[in-house]
Amino acid sequence: MNTTVTFTELEHLINNLAGTNGSALRDYVELDPTSPVIKLRIKPEVAVEGLPPGYDVDQRLNEALQDLLLVNPQGDTAQIPEEGDDPANLVLLPGDALDTPKSLDAIRVLVEGDSWCRLPEIPGIFLLPRLFPKAIGTQLQHRPGLEVKNIAHWGDTLGQIYQRKEYLTVIDSFQPQYFLLSAGGNDLQVNLRNIVHPYHPSRAVNDYLNPAGHNLLVWIRDTYAALIREVLARKPDVKILVYGYDYPKPTEESQYIGQHLTAKHIPEERMRGILSPMMDLLNQRIQEAAAQFPQVTFINCRGLTQDGYWFDDMHPNTAGYTRIVDAFVAGIR
Template sequence: MSKPLIVIEGDSWERLPNFGAKSLPIVGGTGYDLGRGLEDLGYPVENIAYWGDTIAEIWRIKDYRRALRDTGAKHFLLGGGGNDLLGEGRLQTFLRLYEKGRKTEDYFKPGFYKALDDVMDTYKLILHDVYDRPEFRDVTVIVHGYDYAKPMKLGWIGEPMAMQGIDEYHPKLQDALVKYMIDHFNERLADLRRYWPKLVHVDFRGMVKGRWHDELHPRKEAFVDLALHLSQSI
Protein backbone atom coordinates (compact mmCIF):
# COMPACT_ATOMS: atom_id res chain seq x y z
CA MET A 1 0.00 0.00 0.00
CA SER A 2 1.43 3.36 -1.04
CA LYS A 3 2.06 5.96 1.62
CA PRO A 4 0.33 9.35 1.54
CA LEU A 5 1.99 12.47 0.22
CA ILE A 6 2.92 15.06 2.83
CA VAL A 7 3.32 18.80 2.39
CA ILE A 8 6.08 19.99 4.72
CA GLU A 9 6.50 23.59 5.84
CA GLY A 10 8.74 24.75 8.65
CA ASP A 11 12.26 25.58 9.71
CA SER A 12 15.58 23.74 9.86
CA TRP A 13 14.08 20.74 11.66
CA GLU A 14 12.07 20.17 8.48
CA ARG A 15 14.78 21.10 6.01
CA LEU A 16 18.49 21.72 6.48
CA PRO A 17 21.09 22.62 3.86
CA ASN A 18 23.29 19.68 3.03
CA PHE A 19 26.52 21.08 4.43
CA GLY A 20 27.74 17.67 5.58
CA ALA A 21 28.76 16.30 8.95
CA LYS A 22 32.06 18.21 9.08
CA SER A 23 30.45 21.62 8.85
CA LEU A 24 30.68 24.14 11.66
CA PRO A 25 28.05 23.61 14.37
CA ILE A 26 26.69 27.12 13.88
CA VAL A 27 25.21 26.18 10.49
CA GLY A 28 23.47 23.02 11.64
CA GLY A 29 25.46 20.76 9.34
CA THR A 30 23.81 17.45 10.14
CA GLY A 31 23.11 16.61 6.49
CA TYR A 32 19.69 15.32 7.56
CA ASP A 33 16.28 16.51 8.79
CA LEU A 34 12.67 15.41 9.32
CA GLY A 35 11.88 15.82 5.63
CA ARG A 36 14.62 13.43 4.55
CA GLY A 37 13.71 11.11 7.39
CA LEU A 38 10.16 10.80 6.11
CA GLU A 39 11.39 10.33 2.54
CA ASP A 40 13.65 7.50 3.69
CA LEU A 41 10.59 5.88 5.26
CA GLY A 42 8.94 5.87 1.85
CA TYR A 43 6.70 8.93 2.11
CA PRO A 44 6.44 11.19 -0.95
CA VAL A 45 6.92 14.78 0.23
CA GLU A 46 6.52 18.30 -1.09
CA ASN A 47 9.01 20.07 1.15
CA ILE A 48 8.71 23.86 1.06
CA ALA A 49 10.40 24.38 4.41
CA TYR A 50 13.49 26.55 4.69
CA TRP A 51 16.14 26.72 7.39
CA GLY A 52 16.00 29.94 9.37
CA ASP A 53 12.33 30.58 8.68
CA THR A 54 10.11 31.92 11.44
CA ILE A 55 6.49 30.94 11.90
CA ALA A 56 5.71 34.62 11.26
CA GLU A 57 7.41 34.42 7.85
CA ILE A 58 5.56 31.22 7.01
CA TRP A 59 2.29 33.01 7.71
CA ARG A 60 3.31 36.10 5.76
CA ILE A 61 4.18 34.19 2.59
CA LYS A 62 1.58 31.40 2.84
CA ASP A 63 3.32 29.08 0.37
CA TYR A 64 1.53 26.15 1.98
CA ARG A 65 -1.70 27.16 0.21
CA ARG A 66 -0.16 26.59 -3.21
CA ALA A 67 1.54 23.38 -2.14
CA LEU A 68 -1.66 21.90 -0.72
CA ARG A 69 -3.66 22.91 -3.79
CA ASP A 70 -1.12 21.69 -6.34
CA THR A 71 -0.49 18.33 -4.68
CA GLY A 72 -3.92 17.57 -3.25
CA ALA A 73 -2.09 16.30 -0.15
CA LYS A 74 -4.18 15.33 2.86
CA HIS A 75 -1.32 15.63 5.35
CA PHE A 76 0.40 18.91 6.23
CA LEU A 77 3.43 18.88 8.53
CA LEU A 78 3.90 22.34 10.03
CA GLY A 79 6.92 23.19 12.16
CA GLY A 80 8.45 26.41 13.41
CA GLY A 81 8.67 28.85 16.26
CA GLY A 82 12.21 28.22 17.43
CA ASN A 83 13.67 30.97 15.27
CA ASP A 84 10.99 33.40 16.43
CA LEU A 85 12.00 32.80 20.04
CA LEU A 86 15.77 32.27 19.82
CA GLY A 87 16.88 34.06 16.65
CA GLU A 88 19.37 36.94 16.90
CA GLY A 89 20.18 36.15 20.53
CA ARG A 90 16.69 37.03 21.76
CA LEU A 91 16.95 34.61 24.67
CA GLN A 92 19.15 37.11 26.52
CA THR A 93 16.29 39.62 26.55
CA PHE A 94 13.97 37.02 28.09
CA LEU A 95 16.18 36.15 31.07
CA ARG A 96 17.02 37.94 34.31
CA LEU A 97 20.57 38.05 35.61
CA TYR A 98 21.90 35.06 37.52
CA GLU A 99 21.04 35.11 41.19
CA LYS A 100 21.87 32.27 43.53
CA GLY A 101 18.72 30.52 44.71
CA ARG A 102 16.43 32.13 42.14
CA LYS A 103 13.72 29.70 40.97
CA THR A 104 13.72 28.57 37.36
CA GLU A 105 10.41 30.21 36.49
CA ASP A 106 11.51 33.50 38.09
CA TYR A 107 14.28 33.93 35.52
CA PHE A 108 11.80 34.58 32.74
CA LYS A 109 10.72 38.11 32.02
CA PRO A 110 7.26 38.95 30.60
CA GLY A 111 8.85 39.26 27.16
CA PHE A 112 9.26 35.48 26.92
CA TYR A 113 5.57 34.86 27.48
CA LYS A 114 4.64 37.64 25.06
CA ALA A 115 6.89 36.14 22.36
CA LEU A 116 5.41 32.68 22.98
CA ASP A 117 1.91 34.17 22.73
CA ASP A 118 2.85 35.73 19.40
CA VAL A 119 4.10 32.38 18.07
CA MET A 120 0.94 30.58 19.13
CA ASP A 121 -1.29 33.33 17.76
CA THR A 122 0.45 32.90 14.41
CA TYR A 123 -0.09 29.14 14.52
CA LYS A 124 -3.78 29.90 15.07
CA LEU A 125 -3.85 32.18 12.04
CA ILE A 126 -2.35 29.44 9.86
CA LEU A 127 -4.70 26.79 11.24
CA HIS A 128 -7.72 29.03 10.67
CA ASP A 129 -6.46 29.67 7.14
CA VAL A 130 -6.30 25.93 6.44
CA TYR A 131 -9.33 24.60 8.27
CA ASP A 132 -11.70 27.42 7.29
CA ARG A 133 -11.19 26.66 3.58
CA PRO A 134 -13.54 24.01 2.15
CA GLU A 135 -10.81 22.84 -0.26
CA PHE A 136 -8.62 21.83 2.70
CA ARG A 137 -11.39 20.37 4.83
CA ASP A 138 -9.92 16.86 4.71
CA VAL A 139 -6.32 17.90 5.45
CA THR A 140 -4.75 16.69 8.68
CA VAL A 141 -2.30 19.23 10.09
CA ILE A 142 0.57 17.80 12.13
CA VAL A 143 2.57 20.06 14.45
CA HIS A 144 5.49 19.31 16.73
CA GLY A 145 7.56 20.95 19.41
CA TYR A 146 11.27 20.51 19.99
CA ASP A 147 13.31 18.38 22.37
CA TYR A 148 15.41 19.53 25.32
CA ALA A 149 18.38 21.09 23.55
CA LYS A 150 21.81 21.13 25.17
CA PRO A 151 23.24 24.64 25.73
CA MET A 152 26.66 25.09 24.12
CA LYS A 153 28.84 28.15 23.59
CA LEU A 154 26.78 29.19 20.57
CA GLY A 155 24.56 32.14 19.80
CA TRP A 156 21.14 30.61 20.28
CA ILE A 157 21.18 29.35 23.88
CA GLY A 158 24.59 29.10 25.58
CA GLU A 159 25.95 32.55 24.76
CA PRO A 160 22.69 34.44 25.53
CA MET A 161 22.51 32.63 28.88
CA ALA A 162 26.17 33.39 29.64
CA MET A 163 25.52 37.09 28.98
CA GLN A 164 23.12 36.94 31.93
CA GLY A 165 25.64 35.14 34.12
CA ILE A 166 24.10 31.71 33.52
CA ASP A 167 27.19 30.10 32.05
CA GLU A 168 28.71 26.63 31.77
CA TYR A 169 29.44 26.69 35.50
CA HIS A 170 25.68 26.40 36.08
CA PRO A 171 24.78 23.45 33.82
CA LYS A 172 21.82 22.27 35.91
CA LEU A 173 20.26 25.72 35.78
CA GLN A 174 20.88 25.96 32.03
CA ASP A 175 19.15 22.62 31.49
CA ALA A 176 16.27 23.63 33.76
CA LEU A 177 15.71 26.84 31.80
CA VAL A 178 15.70 24.94 28.50
CA LYS A 179 13.26 22.39 29.90
CA TYR A 180 10.95 25.17 31.09
CA MET A 181 10.86 26.77 27.64
CA ILE A 182 10.44 23.52 25.72
CA ASP A 183 7.69 22.30 28.04
CA HIS A 184 5.77 25.55 27.69
CA PHE A 185 6.14 25.48 23.91
CA ASN A 186 4.88 21.90 23.63
CA GLU A 187 2.03 22.41 26.08
CA ARG A 188 0.81 25.47 24.21
CA LEU A 189 0.97 23.62 20.89
CA ALA A 190 -0.92 20.64 22.29
CA ASP A 191 -3.55 23.00 23.69
CA LEU A 192 -4.46 24.07 20.15
CA ARG A 193 -6.29 20.75 19.82
CA ARG A 194 -9.06 22.27 21.94
CA TYR A 195 -9.97 24.40 18.93
CA TRP A 196 -9.05 21.97 16.15
CA PRO A 197 -9.67 18.36 17.31
CA LYS A 198 -8.30 17.03 14.03
CA LEU A 199 -4.93 18.66 14.71
CA VAL A 200 -2.14 16.21 15.60
CA HIS A 201 0.58 17.24 18.07
CA VAL A 202 3.75 15.13 17.99
CA ASP A 203 5.79 15.24 21.19
CA PHE A 204 9.55 14.83 20.66
CA ARG A 205 10.57 15.51 24.27
CA GLY A 206 13.15 13.08 25.59
CA MET A 207 13.83 11.43 22.23
CA VAL A 208 17.11 12.99 21.10
CA LYS A 209 18.88 11.64 24.20
CA GLY A 210 21.98 13.81 23.92
CA ARG A 211 22.48 13.23 20.18
CA TRP A 212 22.83 16.92 19.35
CA HIS A 213 24.94 18.29 16.51
CA ASP A 214 24.65 21.79 17.95
CA GLU A 215 22.30 23.69 20.24
CA LEU A 216 19.28 23.37 17.97
CA HIS A 217 19.81 20.46 15.57
CA PRO A 218 19.87 16.72 16.36
CA ARG A 219 22.35 14.46 14.63
CA LYS A 220 21.18 12.22 11.80
CA GLU A 221 20.61 9.15 13.97
CA ALA A 222 18.31 11.18 16.21
CA PHE A 223 16.40 12.65 13.26
CA VAL A 224 15.85 9.08 12.01
CA ASP A 225 14.16 8.22 15.30
CA LEU A 226 12.15 11.45 15.31
CA ALA A 227 10.87 10.84 11.77
CA LEU A 228 9.86 7.30 12.65
CA HIS A 229 8.01 8.57 15.72
CA LEU A 230 6.28 11.25 13.65
CA SER A 231 5.28 8.73 10.98
CA GLN A 232 3.16 6.90 13.55
CA SER A 233 0.80 9.89 13.51
CA ILE A 234 0.31 9.84 9.71
Protein backbone atom coordinates in the same frame (compact mmCIF):
# COMPACT_ATOMS: atom_id res chain seq x y z
CA MET B 1 43.73 35.13 2.59
CA ASN B 2 41.46 37.39 0.54
CA THR B 3 39.69 35.91 -2.48
CA THR B 4 38.06 37.71 -5.39
CA VAL B 5 35.23 36.39 -7.53
CA THR B 6 33.01 38.20 -10.00
CA PHE B 7 29.29 38.34 -9.42
CA THR B 8 28.74 36.52 -12.73
CA GLU B 9 31.10 33.70 -11.72
CA LEU B 10 29.51 33.31 -8.31
CA GLU B 11 25.98 33.29 -9.73
CA HIS B 12 27.04 30.62 -12.21
CA LEU B 13 28.39 28.44 -9.40
CA ILE B 14 25.27 28.90 -7.28
CA ASN B 15 22.91 28.25 -10.20
CA ASN B 16 24.71 25.06 -11.25
CA LEU B 17 25.08 23.17 -7.98
CA ALA B 18 22.72 20.37 -9.02
CA GLY B 19 24.65 17.32 -10.16
CA THR B 20 27.77 18.33 -8.20
CA ASN B 21 28.91 17.81 -4.63
CA GLY B 22 29.05 21.54 -3.95
CA SER B 23 32.84 21.64 -3.72
CA ALA B 24 32.98 24.60 -6.13
CA LEU B 25 31.74 26.77 -3.27
CA ARG B 26 34.31 25.63 -0.71
CA ASP B 27 36.44 28.78 -1.06
CA TYR B 28 33.49 31.15 -0.85
CA VAL B 29 30.87 29.82 1.57
CA GLU B 30 30.70 29.19 5.31
CA LEU B 31 28.16 28.69 8.06
CA ASP B 32 27.50 32.17 9.45
CA PRO B 33 29.00 32.17 12.99
CA THR B 34 27.19 35.41 13.88
CA SER B 35 23.64 34.35 12.99
CA PRO B 36 21.24 33.34 15.79
CA VAL B 37 19.72 30.78 13.39
CA ILE B 38 21.15 28.47 10.72
CA LYS B 39 22.38 30.53 7.78
CA LEU B 40 25.04 30.20 5.10
CA ARG B 41 27.01 33.23 4.00
CA ILE B 42 29.74 34.32 1.66
CA LYS B 43 32.98 34.42 3.66
CA PRO B 44 33.95 37.94 4.80
CA GLU B 45 37.32 37.64 3.05
CA VAL B 46 35.64 37.06 -0.32
CA ALA B 47 35.25 40.17 -2.46
CA VAL B 48 32.43 39.90 -5.01
CA GLU B 49 33.16 42.19 -7.94
CA GLY B 50 30.22 43.66 -9.83
CA LEU B 51 27.66 42.93 -7.12
CA PRO B 52 24.48 44.84 -8.04
CA PRO B 53 23.46 47.50 -5.50
CA GLY B 54 21.09 46.11 -2.88
CA TYR B 55 21.57 42.50 -4.02
CA ASP B 56 21.62 40.08 -1.07
CA VAL B 57 23.99 37.37 -2.24
CA ASP B 58 23.67 35.47 1.07
CA GLN B 59 19.90 35.26 0.65
CA ARG B 60 20.35 34.06 -2.93
CA LEU B 61 22.78 31.38 -1.76
CA ASN B 62 20.41 30.05 0.89
CA GLU B 63 17.43 30.10 -1.47
CA ALA B 64 19.34 28.19 -4.15
CA LEU B 65 20.19 25.41 -1.73
CA GLN B 66 16.67 25.06 -0.33
CA ASP B 67 15.50 22.67 -3.04
CA LEU B 68 18.63 20.51 -3.23
CA LEU B 69 19.15 17.21 -1.44
CA LEU B 70 22.57 15.65 -0.86
CA VAL B 71 22.52 11.95 -1.72
CA ASN B 72 24.84 9.02 -2.24
CA PRO B 73 23.88 7.57 -5.64
CA GLN B 74 23.88 3.79 -5.50
CA GLY B 75 22.68 2.12 -8.67
CA ASP B 76 19.10 3.12 -9.32
CA THR B 77 18.57 4.47 -5.82
CA ALA B 78 19.69 7.53 -3.88
CA GLN B 79 20.67 6.83 -0.29
CA ILE B 80 20.94 9.20 2.67
CA PRO B 81 24.67 9.91 3.15
CA GLU B 82 26.35 8.55 6.24
CA GLU B 83 29.25 9.97 8.23
CA GLY B 84 31.77 7.60 6.66
CA ASP B 85 30.86 8.40 3.05
CA ASP B 86 33.44 10.14 0.88
CA PRO B 87 32.07 13.67 0.24
CA ALA B 88 33.59 13.54 -3.25
CA ASN B 89 31.10 10.78 -4.11
CA LEU B 90 28.03 12.66 -2.91
CA VAL B 91 25.75 14.56 -5.27
CA LEU B 92 23.30 17.43 -4.87
CA LEU B 93 20.01 16.75 -6.65
CA PRO B 94 16.75 18.69 -6.86
CA GLY B 95 14.28 17.24 -4.40
CA ASP B 96 11.82 16.50 -7.20
CA ALA B 97 14.48 14.49 -9.02
CA LEU B 98 14.30 11.90 -6.25
CA ASP B 99 10.62 11.31 -6.86
CA THR B 100 9.98 7.74 -7.88
CA PRO B 101 6.71 6.30 -9.15
CA LYS B 102 4.40 6.12 -6.16
CA SER B 103 1.78 3.50 -5.56
CA LEU B 104 -1.79 4.68 -5.55
CA ASP B 105 -1.88 4.31 -1.77
CA ALA B 106 1.22 6.44 -1.10
CA ILE B 107 0.42 9.03 1.56
CA ARG B 108 1.04 12.63 0.48
CA VAL B 109 2.72 14.70 3.19
CA LEU B 110 3.46 18.43 3.00
CA VAL B 111 6.24 19.57 5.34
CA GLU B 112 6.53 23.25 6.30
CA GLY B 113 8.94 24.60 8.87
CA ASP B 114 12.47 25.45 9.88
CA SER B 115 15.88 23.82 10.28
CA TRP B 116 14.38 20.91 12.22
CA CYS B 117 12.81 19.88 8.90
CA ARG B 118 15.59 20.88 6.51
CA LEU B 119 19.27 21.74 6.93
CA PRO B 120 21.77 22.87 4.26
CA GLU B 121 22.73 20.06 1.91
CA ILE B 122 26.42 20.64 1.26
CA PRO B 123 29.03 18.02 2.19
CA GLY B 124 30.20 18.88 5.67
CA ILE B 125 33.87 18.71 4.71
CA PHE B 126 33.39 22.00 2.87
CA LEU B 127 31.65 23.83 5.72
CA LEU B 128 32.06 21.81 8.91
CA PRO B 129 34.12 18.84 10.09
CA ARG B 130 31.04 16.66 9.55
CA LEU B 131 27.88 16.43 7.49
CA PHE B 132 24.84 18.43 8.45
CA PRO B 133 22.22 16.10 9.93
CA LYS B 134 19.33 14.82 7.88
CA ALA B 135 16.39 16.63 9.45
CA ILE B 136 12.76 15.56 9.78
CA GLY B 137 11.46 16.54 6.35
CA THR B 138 14.52 15.24 4.54
CA GLN B 139 14.29 11.84 6.22
CA LEU B 140 10.57 11.62 5.52
CA GLN B 141 11.35 12.04 1.81
CA HIS B 142 13.24 8.74 1.98
CA ARG B 143 10.57 6.81 3.90
CA PRO B 144 8.67 4.19 1.88
CA GLY B 145 4.97 4.65 1.36
CA LEU B 146 5.15 8.43 1.61
CA GLU B 147 5.11 11.07 -1.10
CA VAL B 148 6.65 14.09 0.61
CA LYS B 149 6.86 17.72 -0.46
CA ASN B 150 9.29 19.56 1.82
CA ILE B 151 9.05 23.37 1.68
CA ALA B 152 10.79 23.99 5.00
CA HIS B 153 13.46 26.72 5.09
CA TRP B 154 16.28 26.60 7.65
CA GLY B 155 16.33 29.81 9.67
CA ASP B 156 12.63 30.57 9.17
CA THR B 157 10.55 31.94 12.01
CA LEU B 158 6.87 31.20 12.45
CA GLY B 159 6.26 34.84 11.58
CA GLN B 160 8.06 34.46 8.24
CA ILE B 161 6.25 31.24 7.41
CA TYR B 162 2.86 32.77 8.19
CA GLN B 163 3.63 35.94 6.24
CA ARG B 164 4.93 34.11 3.15
CA LYS B 165 2.05 31.60 3.05
CA GLU B 166 3.84 29.30 0.62
CA TYR B 167 1.96 26.39 2.17
CA LEU B 168 -1.35 27.60 0.71
CA THR B 169 -0.05 27.54 -2.86
CA VAL B 170 1.49 24.10 -2.41
CA ILE B 171 -1.67 22.72 -0.80
CA ASP B 172 -3.56 23.66 -3.98
CA SER B 173 -1.08 21.92 -6.28
CA PHE B 174 0.03 18.98 -4.13
CA GLN B 175 -3.25 18.15 -2.34
CA PRO B 176 -1.59 16.62 0.73
CA GLN B 177 -3.32 14.22 3.06
CA TYR B 178 -1.08 15.34 5.92
CA PHE B 179 0.45 18.73 6.75
CA LEU B 180 3.41 18.74 9.15
CA LEU B 181 4.37 22.04 10.77
CA SER B 182 7.61 22.78 12.64
CA ALA B 183 7.80 26.41 13.79
CA GLY B 184 8.21 28.75 16.72
CA GLY B 185 11.67 27.74 17.87
CA ASN B 186 13.44 30.43 15.85
CA ASP B 187 11.00 33.07 17.09
CA LEU B 188 12.23 32.29 20.59
CA GLN B 189 15.84 31.97 19.47
CA VAL B 190 16.17 35.37 17.77
CA ASN B 191 14.60 37.03 20.82
CA LEU B 192 16.37 34.95 23.46
CA ARG B 193 18.37 37.74 25.10
CA ASN B 194 15.24 39.86 25.38
CA ILE B 195 12.95 37.27 26.93
CA VAL B 196 15.14 35.73 29.64
CA HIS B 197 15.81 37.22 33.07
CA PRO B 198 19.46 37.67 34.08
CA TYR B 199 20.79 34.94 36.32
CA HIS B 200 20.26 35.15 40.04
CA PRO B 201 21.06 32.26 42.39
CA SER B 202 17.74 32.63 44.19
CA ARG B 203 15.56 32.67 41.06
CA ALA B 204 13.69 29.41 40.48
CA VAL B 205 14.56 27.60 37.24
CA ASN B 206 10.94 27.86 36.07
CA ASP B 207 10.91 31.65 36.55
CA TYR B 208 13.42 32.84 33.94
CA LEU B 209 10.98 33.71 31.18
CA ASN B 210 10.12 37.39 31.52
CA PRO B 211 6.77 39.01 30.56
CA ALA B 212 7.97 39.62 26.99
CA GLY B 213 8.74 35.91 26.73
CA HIS B 214 5.31 34.90 27.98
CA ASN B 215 3.71 37.31 25.50
CA LEU B 216 5.78 35.79 22.69
CA LEU B 217 4.56 32.31 23.58
CA VAL B 218 0.95 33.52 23.49
CA TRP B 219 1.64 35.04 20.06
CA ILE B 220 3.10 31.72 18.89
CA ARG B 221 -0.05 29.90 20.06
CA ASP B 222 -2.36 32.39 18.35
CA THR B 223 -0.33 32.40 15.12
CA TYR B 224 -0.35 28.60 15.04
CA ALA B 225 -4.13 28.69 15.37
CA ALA B 226 -4.46 31.31 12.61
CA LEU B 227 -2.19 29.33 10.28
CA ILE B 228 -4.08 26.12 10.95
CA ARG B 229 -7.38 27.87 10.17
CA GLU B 230 -5.95 28.98 6.82
CA VAL B 231 -4.80 25.46 5.99
CA LEU B 232 -8.15 23.91 6.90
CA ALA B 233 -10.05 26.58 4.98
CA ARG B 234 -8.03 25.63 1.91
CA LYS B 235 -8.28 21.84 2.45
CA PRO B 236 -10.76 20.85 5.19
CA ASP B 237 -9.92 17.14 5.08
CA VAL B 238 -6.15 17.49 5.58
CA LYS B 239 -4.74 16.04 8.79
CA ILE B 240 -2.23 18.26 10.58
CA LEU B 241 0.71 17.21 12.76
CA VAL B 242 2.49 19.65 15.10
CA TYR B 243 5.06 19.35 17.88
CA GLY B 244 7.24 21.52 20.13
CA TYR B 245 10.80 20.25 19.50
CA ASP B 246 12.89 18.50 22.16
CA TYR B 247 14.93 19.88 25.04
CA PRO B 248 18.06 21.62 23.65
CA LYS B 249 21.59 20.96 24.89
CA PRO B 250 23.35 24.34 25.28
CA THR B 251 26.91 24.83 26.48
CA GLU B 252 28.65 28.00 27.58
CA GLU B 253 30.07 28.95 24.17
CA SER B 254 27.59 27.24 21.87
CA GLN B 255 26.43 29.48 19.03
CA TYR B 256 22.68 29.23 18.94
CA ILE B 257 21.60 29.16 22.58
CA GLY B 258 24.53 28.95 24.96
CA GLN B 259 26.19 32.25 24.13
CA HIS B 260 22.94 34.15 24.75
CA LEU B 261 22.42 32.51 28.12
CA THR B 262 26.05 33.21 28.97
CA ALA B 263 25.37 36.87 28.20
CA LYS B 264 22.70 36.66 30.90
CA HIS B 265 25.38 35.28 33.27
CA ILE B 266 23.63 31.92 33.49
CA PRO B 267 26.16 29.22 34.46
CA GLU B 268 26.51 26.35 32.02
CA GLU B 269 25.42 23.80 34.61
CA ARG B 270 22.10 25.65 35.05
CA MET B 271 21.30 26.19 31.37
CA ARG B 272 19.41 22.98 30.65
CA GLY B 273 17.40 23.22 33.84
CA ILE B 274 16.38 26.78 32.99
CA LEU B 275 15.53 26.01 29.35
CA SER B 276 13.46 22.90 30.03
CA PRO B 277 10.51 24.79 31.62
CA MET B 278 10.57 27.23 28.69
CA MET B 279 10.35 24.34 26.24
CA ASP B 280 7.51 22.87 28.29
CA LEU B 281 5.65 26.19 28.01
CA LEU B 282 6.27 26.31 24.25
CA ASN B 283 4.88 22.79 23.92
CA GLN B 284 1.91 23.75 26.08
CA ARG B 285 1.06 26.77 23.92
CA ILE B 286 1.35 24.77 20.69
CA GLN B 287 -0.77 22.03 22.24
CA GLU B 288 -3.39 24.64 23.16
CA ALA B 289 -3.53 25.73 19.52
CA ALA B 290 -3.80 22.13 18.33
CA ALA B 291 -6.61 21.36 20.78
CA GLN B 292 -8.87 23.86 19.00
CA PHE B 293 -9.09 21.64 15.91
CA PRO B 294 -10.08 17.96 15.72
CA GLN B 295 -7.99 17.59 12.55
CA VAL B 296 -4.75 18.44 14.42
CA THR B 297 -2.58 15.96 16.32
CA PHE B 298 0.13 17.12 18.72
CA ILE B 299 3.20 14.86 18.73
CA ASN B 300 5.16 15.04 21.99
CA CYS B 301 8.84 14.69 21.08
CA ARG B 302 10.33 15.80 24.39
CA GLY B 303 12.86 13.33 25.73
CA LEU B 304 13.31 11.45 22.46
CA THR B 305 16.84 12.77 21.85
CA GLN B 306 19.08 12.27 24.86
CA ASP B 307 22.79 13.11 25.13
CA GLY B 308 24.73 11.64 22.24
CA TYR B 309 21.93 12.41 19.79
CA TRP B 310 22.77 16.09 19.21
CA PHE B 311 24.69 17.86 16.44
CA ASP B 312 24.95 21.25 18.16
CA ASP B 313 23.12 23.06 20.94
CA MET B 314 19.93 23.53 18.91
CA HIS B 315 19.76 20.57 16.49
CA PRO B 316 19.78 16.79 16.97
CA ASN B 317 22.08 14.68 14.86
CA THR B 318 20.72 12.38 12.16
CA ALA B 319 20.10 9.56 14.63
CA GLY B 320 18.28 11.97 16.92
CA TYR B 321 16.10 13.22 14.09
CA THR B 322 15.35 9.61 13.15
CA ARG B 323 13.75 9.11 16.57
CA ILE B 324 11.53 12.13 15.97
CA VAL B 325 10.72 11.02 12.42
CA ASP B 326 9.61 7.65 13.80
CA ALA B 327 7.16 9.47 16.08
CA PHE B 328 5.72 11.41 13.14
CA VAL B 329 5.48 8.30 10.96
CA ALA B 330 3.54 6.61 13.76
CA GLY B 331 1.19 9.60 13.73
CA ILE B 332 0.75 9.28 9.97
CA ARG B 333 0.20 5.54 9.91
